[in-house]
Structure formats: structure tokens, C-alpha cells
Amino acid sequence: MNSTAQHIAVIGGGLAGLTAALDIAKQGMHVDLYESAPSLGGRTQSFFHHPSQSWVDHGPHLLIGAYHHTIALLKDIDALQNTQWQNSLNLPLWDMQRGHFSLTTSKLLPFPLAQMHAVYKMPHHGMKTLPSLLRMALSMKNISSDKVSDWMIKANIHPNLQRDMLEVLCLAAMNEHMHAANAASFAQVLQQAFSTHHTARLGWFTKPLSQALIQPLESHCKTRGVHIHTSSRVLALHAHQHGCDVKTRLGKKHYHQVILACSPSIRNKLLHIEQPIATQSITNIHLWFDQQVTLQTPFVGGIGTYGQWFFDISQQFNTKASSSHICAVISADKSKSSKTKKVHTVLQELQHITQQPQLQPISQRIITVQTATHCVCPIARPNMPKHTIDACEQPTEGELPATIETAVLRGHRAAQQCLTNTN
Numbered sequence: 001m002n003s004t005a006q007h008i009a010v011i012g013g014g015l016a017g018l019t020a021a022l023d024i025a026k027q028g029m030h031v032d033l034y035e036s037a038p039s040l041g042g043r044t045q046s047f048f049h050h051p052s053q054s055w056v057d058h059g060p061h062l063l064i065g066a067y068h069h070t071i072a073l074l075k076d077i078d079a080l081q082n083t084q085w086q087n088s089l090n091l092p093l094w095d096m097q098r099g100h101f102s103l104t105t106s107k108l109l110p111f112p113l114a115q116m117h118a119v120y121k122m123p124h125h126g127m128k129t130l131p132s133l134l135r136m137a138l139s140m141k142n143i144s145s146d147k148v149s150d151w152m153i154k155a156n157i158h159p160n161l162q163r164d165m166l167e168v169l170c171l172a173a174m175n176e177h178m179h180a181a182n183a184a185s186f187a188q189v190l191q192q193a194f195s196t197h198h199t200a201r202l203g204w205f206t207k208p209l210s211q212a213l214i215q216p217l218e219s220h221c222k223t224r225g226v227h228i229h230t231s232s233r234v235l236a237l238h239a240h241q242h243g244c245d246v247k248t249r250l251g252k253k254h255y256h257q258v259i260l261a262c263s264p265s266i267r268n269k270l271l272h273i274e275q276p277i278a279t280q281s282i283t284n285i286h287l288w289f290d291q292q293v294t295l296q297t298p299f300v301g302g303i304g305t306y307g308q309w310f311f312d313i314s315q316q317f318n319t320k321a322s323s324s325h326i327c328a329v330i331s332a333d334k335s336k337s338s339k340t341k342k343v344h345t346v347l348q349e350l351q352h353i354t355q356q357p358q359l360q361p362i363s364q365r366i367i368t369v370q371t372a373t374h375c376v377c378p379i380a381r382p383n384m385p386k387h388t389i390d391a392c393e394q395p396t397e398g399e400l401p402a403t404i405e406t407a408v409l410r411g412h413r414a415a416q417q418c419l420t421n422t423n
Ligand SMILES: Cc1cc2nc3c(=O)[nH]c(=O)nc-3n(C[C@H](O)[C@H](O)[C@H](O)COP(=O)(O)OP(=O)(O)OC[C@H]3O[C@@H](n4cnc5c(N)ncnc54)[C@H](O)[C@@H]3O)c2cc1C
Pocket: 011, 012, 013, 014, 015, 016, 017, 034, 035, 036, 037, 040, 041, 042, 043, 044, 058, 059, 060, 061, 062, 063, 232, 233, 234, 235, 261, 262, 263, 266, 282, 284, 369, 371, 372, 373, 392, 393, 402, 403, 404, 405, 407
């Protein structure tokens, strides 16, 4: 059948679903995108915070230069200007004993040398940990361990390098601690990120995600003719010989192909698949102050602190105001403390980091996204019925973990699959 006569449904209006819908619509196909929430964006959605009269992300998102597909998409939807990038890697860190220090690579050196120099310069490193960096690089080609912590033991990686570099990166990239994170997937992340100055640098959005990313994507989808149905939960799917029927509260509609870009647990429910799905949470503690609370850099990684990352949102958004918005992020948060205690702990840490002992927030909000990411797990993706395509987040061992980059990639791949099936 001619591709322009094809009717395609996309289930899920997060980054993966929107990317797939845009790609398919560009080929002239009719696309209906169904999103159960009142607005698009999924986990990259923002909400309006009345006390500060501002849009706020559930949690801030970091980018790395190796996010080639995300960067290309941002260019395509004229949104790259909504991000800011380091020139080369600078990982600002802080601990109680050493204060501020960083893993900073000099662009004057070729990347591998710059990386060695950066580790050498960190306090409590030097020749003590440099050989570990080399051992790690060598062992990366042939990972035989299941978990990152086993890999570290096998490769005899110095505890200081684990604490100041690897645990920080593992939590940020995998949203899991080293004892739980898959070694082969983490090695993939390190190989992709630590290959050049360009890929290793970090980036961030200069506006809330709904404005920086989702609105431009939605607007490009609409221009290309995608029919977007928000507040439209898909209740049932029926795949048969001639296509797939999609049921929402408004009734049933026939499609030639259906892309599932919702969570894997919803996919399994819709397709009656029995399969355990492992997820990991992220806790975000937002604090607003009626005074300037400026971090030395747009974000700081805490070593030995409860708050793993402290994001200076006002600095990232370049907000010219006397007030400040800081967000502390805790990946794979296992603390059983009360919300009040968590906020208190993070505030004390922030007081030390900024050396502003009198800090008191005027407003606070703690958001724990329970299903922030789907963990890398050994279970393979299920076989999909004919006329359905899987674009759900379900990384398996050795694959890149769940990030916005892999969401964009899943969207592109599902659209490609859809086109291949048509031709
Ligand atoms: C707090 C937080 C911080 C993060 N930080 C980072 C970071 O720093 N860097 C990074 O790269 N990544 C980060 N991530 C991960 C990243 O946001 C996700 O991996 C990515 O957004 C997933 O996109 P997606 O489209 O696959 O899924 P989702 O965004 O979950 O989209 C799925 C959509 O499907 C919809 N849906 C579900 N069921 C139905 C149904 N029956 N009918 C219709 N629609 C349905 C949902 O409402 C949702 O909108 C973070 C995530 C969180 C939560």
C-alpha cells in the first residue's frame, strides 16, 4: 500500500512517541497520537508552581555531548538554542573535607590525556588513582562482570576513583548505584561519553522542559499534520490480520500499524503480556529562597552527601531576580526519612556548599517520581503482535540506559520500522 494511505496510531505523547509521530508524518502518513495525560511530555513534563509563579520540571535533566540524536532532533525542531553547553567536560564536585573541586579536562590536550590529567589533578588522586583509570579503560573492552561494583573489584579500581568519578557518573547515567547497575551498559555509557571533548561535555536546558523541548516538538508535529489527542487514554488494543484496532473512551478506530511508546507495563497490559518490569525512582527537592543563593557552577555533584546533585535552576535559566531556585536530586533514593528530614538534610548540605549558613527557603516542594527510569534488566523485549511496534523504554543488558537520548532513538527506530513494514 502507498505509504500516504497508511493510518498510524502512536500511543504515548512522551519524547519517544512525539519523535516517532514527527518522523512518520514527515513521510506523509496519517498519524493519530494518543496521550492519556491532559498535556504532552510524559516524564519531561513541567508543572506550574503557584508560590513562585513559574513553570517547574519534576526534575532537572542533564545532557551529554554524546546525545547525538537528541541534539539532531533539537536542531530539527529549532530548539537547540534552548540548551547551553560546556566547551569541554567540567564535573564540579564538593565534599565536606575538600570543599569545591572538579574533574575538568583541558581542551589543550587530546581527550585521553586530558582525562588522565583531570583525574591526576583532583585532590586525593594523583598517582594514587591514575593507574586505576588506565586499568578501567583497558578492562572496558571485555566486561565479564554483571554489576559495576564487581567490575570495579575485578579491575582493582581505587576506591577514591570509584567515589569521586564512577559512582557519581553511574548514578547520573544509570539511575542506580554501582552494586545494582549493569556493568556492560555502564561501560557503553563511558565509551560513548569519554571518547572526545565534544561527547564528554555536559549540557542543560535554559527553560523548563515543556517550553524548551515539548512545545517546539508539538508544534512541528502539528505543522506536519499529526493529530494529537490529549486526555485520551488507550483502553484496549486488538491486533488482527488487517491491522490493529485502538479503543479509547470515544470508541474504536482501525489503524494499519500502531506504535506503543507508553511505559512497558502499560504495553504489557494492553497486549496481555506477563513480564516483570523493574523501575527506579528519583527524588527531587525543590527549594525557593528570597535571596541570591548562587552555586559556583550551574550544578554541583555532592560526594558523601544525601543530595547527589545540586542544580542552580535560576542560573541555568539565567533568571535575573533576587530570588533563587535550587533543586537537589537523589537518584535511587533509599532513605526512609520523613520528607521534613530530607528537606532539612539537603538544606544543611546547601548551607555548607554555598557557605551561607542562614539560608531558609520561602517555599519547598519534594517530588519523588517513582517510575523515573526503567532499569537495565536481563529480560528481553517481548515479541510484538503483527501491526504493532514497540518503542517502550526497556533497556536490556549491554544496551544504553534509559535517558532522553534513548527515548529519541526509540522513536526514530519505531518510525523506521513502520516505514519498512509499509514498503
Ligand atoms: C525526575 C527525572 C529526571 C530525569 N533526568 C534525566 C536526565 O538528567 N537526563 C536524561 O537523559 N534523562 C533523564 N530522565 C529520563 C527521561 O526523562 C526519560 O527516559 C524519557 O523522558 C522517557 O521518554 P518516553 O517517551 O520513553 O516515556 P514517557 O515520557 O514516560 O512517555 C510515555 C507517555 O505515555 C503516556 N501513556 C501511558 N499510558 C497510556 C495510555 N494507555 N494511552 C495513552 N498514553 C499513555 C504517558 O502519560 C506518557 O506521557 C529523567 C527522568 C525523570 C523522571
